[in-house]
Amino acid sequence: MNGSDYYIPALATGFALALKLPALARNWPDPLLRSVCALLALGTAVFFFSAPPTIARVNRLTGVPNVSGPLVYVLLSAFSASCVVLMVNWRGGPAEVTRRTSRRWVAGYGAVSLALIVLFALGDAPVERLRDLDTYYATTPYMREMIVLYLTGLTIAGVAMAWLCLRWSVQVGGLLRIGLVSIAVGYLFNLSYAAAKFTAVFARWAGRDDLDWLSTHTAPLLASVAAVFTAFGFCLPLAFQGLRHRLTIWSTYRQLGPLWHELRGLSPRGDQPQRLSWWPSAELLVIQRESDIHDGMLCLYPYFDDRVRSRAYAAAVSAGSGPDQAHAVADAVMVTTAVRARAADPEGTALDGPVRPHPPLPAHDVPRNLVRMSHALRHSPVVAAARTAGSRPEG
Known part of the structure; x- marks a missing residue:
């Protein structure tokens, strides 16, 4: 219950975000840099607010049992959208097409986030659950729909990201291909996370609770593995690209010396x-x-x-x-x-x-x-x- 398995990754992503903020302040119009910072910020928030101690704290501060549930689901939806938007901007293309595609993903997951809040407000969840909210309220009206909606959103983003990365990876080589394949593997683990959650929820609908462990224990482990592969896939090519750019700039500076x-x-x-x-x-x-x-x-x-x-x-x-x-x-x-x-x-x-x-x-x-x-x-x-x-x- 100390939440260290959540807080350590939150500190890591928060530190990476702090390193990127000066560059963001200097180059705010850069859509790729904005997408990277949004991804890091949302990743930090997801890990922080998913920790059981934070869940309990937020519930007590608001006075609403289980309000952390929709909060984490909204953050996960926003994180899913930010991943797709980052991939769209990273791949590039006509500026207007890139902006239009990004706006559609943001609008779609914005609507999902709003629906999650409305469904929670309509539902009845008086008993606080820190780890098994999905299965405990799997058959409760409106809460049931909220759980299915957020899992569906994660599944759609996972399929889209895996498809985009694999399709792009066959067209490139080197570290970029390694990074894209790593991201695709990470999102396959994310799809496994959603599948484990769905299986436990469907079992509850069938009147069984013997598969709750898939949601309570297996799914968080799959999410952690997915985060490792995804973070590695994003960081490796972007870090190498940034290093190569810096080396090119310094090489130009040195060559202009004579x-x-x-x-x-x-x-x-x-x-x-x-x-x-x-x-x-x-x-x-x-x-x-x-x-x-x-x-x-x-x-x-x-x-x-x-x-x-x-x-x-x-x-x-x-x-x-x-x-x-x-x-x-x-x-x-x-x-x-x-x-x-x-x-x-x-x-x-x-x-x-x-x-x-x-x-x-x-x-x-x-x-x-x-x-x-x-x-x-x-x-x-x-x-x-x-x-x-x-x-x-x-x-």
Whole structure:
């Protein structure tokens, strides 16, 4: 009766939710992140309010015997809907279709939750039952319908989730497939939970109580196993996806380093860094580094020479570079040549000279082009040769 088998998972899911809340505050429009947080919040609530000590406490505080029954059933229904909505948003697709499908599931289980409350209000359940409410009131009018309704809702969600996961798993591979199969297995255990409950309830309808153990003892065990498989299935791909995203962002930040150092100090604010928050995100650091690079390029614009770039492009192609890489090498040569030309022109005479057309910087796929240019600055022999030769744009 101490409820530790319920409170420990509640603490675990609550801790996971606390870790996600800062990201939710920063990216509230993200439907996938909202779905994950809703799932964690409802999972925490289900475990907490299903614990027998909490059930007894809620019943005493409200003064209504067994009011915890419909409360837990409503939370389970909301949790079922949140799982399906998370899966729909996780899989993706046209935004309008995803929103419409999510709204339908939420509306459907919202109607189920309302019906559960109404049926409990109409029923008569004066004797408090902490563990066997389903079988004790299986033949009581309105309570009977409430029990069947919540089990039916769980069954529908279980079938939908298992089908969605298995159908999607054959189209993907790697950790995502492992996660989807794990979720499907978890929901098969959930279906076994509902089957055990239904069997005990149907036995009560037939006037037998010798199968109550299926509802009281077997079903909670099946639910615990289902929670383990489902949590593992959701957490593994999402955690790996988040880690991969973070690694990609930090890799971009690191790869932009050579180009950023080449242009550092050319922007109007000089070498003084932009003031950021005390703990800036990786995305913010990448944006700031890209902004510094673009500011430096704007200062170099009068010193860019398309003839330098054309010669460097021809040299890169001759050295065996593909078109995209040759363009990056040519841009890198033009930038580093312009940096030296600007350093040799402290009076800024190029700014007062005749206006002539300057080569445009790449406008498409900007982050990738900047990374290619940065890589060329450090590794291209064409850029190294241009630096050694001391190329200068003509004035």
